[in-house]
Amino acid sequence: MQKANSGHASTGATGGLAYAPLRDPPKCVVKCLDLSADVPSLTAREKECICWVAKGKSSWDIGAILGISEYAVEHYIKIAMKKLGTGNRMAAAKKAKQLGLIEPQFC
Template sequence: MELFGFIECAKQTQSLSALFDLLVKCATEQGFTEVAYGALTYSEPLCQLKHPPPAVALNFPAQWCDRYFERKYHAMDPVVTRTPTISGPFLWDQLADRCQLHPSEQAVLDESREAGLKHGISVPLFGPWGQVSVVSFASQFDDADPLDRMSYLNALAWQFHIAVKEMAPPAQNGKPRVQLSRREADCLRWTAEGKSSWDIGMILNISENTVNFHIKNAMRKLGTTSRTVAVVSAIRLNLIELPGRPNAVMPI
């Protein structure tokens, strides 16, 4: 499923379970059948009640989940403890190279691999007021290639996360209605079409610096630090649309 296809399907979902099933379906198409979503620094208002915090939704093997939560592995799992310090998607296999892991942290990674969670990749998701969430993907297959699918899984995780936030009750969501100027909306729409700032400037007959100015303003209003996430947010809020391009592919 293309990324914009995920967005359109996500708009039709009415529950976290249905949205998570859609996420798992898309990840499975890429060879990553095991998926987990967690809220690391706050309580997510939407969650599958069978899982204790920080888990929000996951489909990891049942025996591994039972052992993980019974032994409180989340307190020593480097995928949980190290995520707030890492700015972008990372491979579990490379955590030992990036961080000086404690023996207990390495033990959790080793046990998870023995449980069938191979070639794991996690996507840190940073929100306002210090909120940190994470989506993790793993494969049951030895030949899965997380590096090859990292860009797609990164964008997919962000789209899922945004969809979850849009599904939250208004009283808990607490976000004012975002309004984009015409130029801001135009710049985001052309960004979604894969155009660079220089390209957009030529199309709109404005300077590249002006394009960057409008995109930064839109990102600020939408509470993101990424053009891709700003585009996803704007589409979900019906602030921009892509007429005549149902199969457009988001640049990632």
């Protein structure tokens, strides 16, 4: 049984169908799927602070754990929030976890 020619393929000398090669996907599709370009880079200290935020620690607690001041912790968290485009520390922790930047179980 021969397939009908739908206009997408041409018949060869043997009567069979010869299909045209597939084209590359549109650039907009490739760009949308490239998630690595949208992942911000956090410093090691920013990651540490956000990781502890994800575990529910206060800035004071994080400072005591890391041996830095509460104000330094707040600074690192603020910078991470800005890089991640979030409005609060818990949203930053959630987004960092979703992006694979932190793993709270390893803090």
